[in-house]
Amino acid sequence: MKGEPRELKIKVNGMLYELKVKPNVLLSDVLRKDLKLTGTKRGCLESTCGVCTVILDGKAVRSCSILALQANGHEVTTIEGLAQGNKLHPIQQAFIDHGAIECGFCIPGRVMVAKALLDENPHPTREEVRLAMQGVLCADVGYVKQIEAVEIAAEKMRGGE
Amino acid sequence: MKDFEYFAPKTVEEVLSLLSQHKEEAKIIAGGQSMLVVMRQGLLAPEYVVDIKGITALDYINYDEREGLRIGALTTHQAIEKSQLIQKHFRVLSEMERNLATIQTRNWGTIGGNLCHGDPAGDPALVLIALDAKLKLKSLSRERIVAMEGFSKDMLEVDLEPDEMLVEIQVPTPRRHTGVAHEKLMVMQGDAGIVGAAVSLTLKPGDGVCEDARVVVSNAASVPLRVKEAEKRLIGKVINDHLLTEAGEIASAEADPPSDVHASSEYRKEMVKVFVKRVALKALERAKEG
Secondary structure (H helix, E strand, O other): OOOOOEEEEEEEOOEEEEEEEOOOOEHHHHHHHHOOOOOOOOOOOOOOOOOOEEEEOOEEEEHHHOEHHHHOOOEEEOHHHOOEOOEOOHHHHHHHHOOOOOOOOOHHHHHHHHHHHHHHOOOOOHHHHHHHHOOOOOOOOOHHHHHHHHHHHHHHHHOOO | OOOOEEEOOOOHHHHHHHHHHHHHHEEEEOOOOOHHHHHHOOOOOOOEEEEOOOOHHHOOEEEEOOOEEEEEOOOEHHHHHHOHHHHHHOHHHHHHHHOOOOHHHHHHOEHHHHHHHOOOOOHHHHHHHHOOOEEEEEOOOOEEEEEHHHHEEEOOEEOOOOOOEEEEEEEOOOOOOEEEEEEEOOOOOOOOOOOEEEEEEEEOOOOOEEEEEEEEEEOOOOOOEEOHHHHHHHOOOEOOHHHHHHHHHHHHHHOOOOOOOOOOHHHHHHHHHHHHHHHHHHHHHHHHHO
16 A cells, blocks of 8 residues: 555664564654664755765765655665764764864764775775765865874774784 | 656566556656656656566676676666676676766666656666677567667667566677777766767777777767767777877767757757767777787
């Protein structure tokens, strides 16, 4: 039947969830409304700004541009899944230490893009970092410090910290 | 977004049977990177959505020198960009995918979804026309192979019957001494092109006379525009700077681009001239290399 909720099994930040979700609901809405993981932001809702970026099966994707049911059986990591207890992920820490956070709205999306990049490529060139970060728009124009922060984090992560 | 009934079939046969059952009321979603935008805008409100993203049997890249390249419709843009087979034998496809959109879109969006969306600003159609690619379409009762060139019918309209789906993209191995290139005008890398051009040139070994040419431009009409008059200007001649300028001028004259917030029609026409020449020059250099 039209609009009838369907079963969604999804692993988010290591936890398995079983939900009932209407077909026209976006992945970003399930994360924010059903799972209360509001770190993932909603921005433009038209695949432009990238602030809703999460990691799905190891790859950065826009959670506002995927139906929640399309993530059935998949594994999602959100910004809430990065810190280990009170210890922030090196990318998060580098953003703070380097003063790369201004208003903060785009930062969760940006950190997720950076994490997907560094997981796949621990030695990115400046150009590669720049290209990946282009997938998230920042209204504060803090791009340079953000790119530098990713490079600092990459170095720390390579050092095994 | 309006309500719809959702199906997530696991095989191509199941998809085809759903399409034959629901026809015009059903719409296939693959990565949905274009489709969800138009659904949210209310431009598209299907009764039934058939989600094919999970059909892994349509996610493949195969290459054989005689058979050419075969890409499954559900291969992601990122997989095409990174494929070593494609980087080695069809570098223009990898280059095109790298600039197609941001990394998030390329990670989830599929080549088949992009082609079936039928956006005249799209890059894959352009490059695949330059490469003389074919598409394999399937319905329950038949299978047909069509040229990429005629697949786009109008703005967001393609040559697909309501009960048909695109399953494979077939790209022939280019003849020797062929060079293919693609570039588009972007404000930021990964933007949709304000205009774009793809050119394929084949030279005769020895004297370097142009034996075959394909010139295609994006966002210059309601479908990807192949400019045969520009090709004719190049075929049978030793290509020089002057001929390339003329080819650009012919393409520009034939272009009837839209005016929108990104660029005026006049500016797009001017840029068609610039990009056809620029891309043809690159294709020419590549053709000379082998």
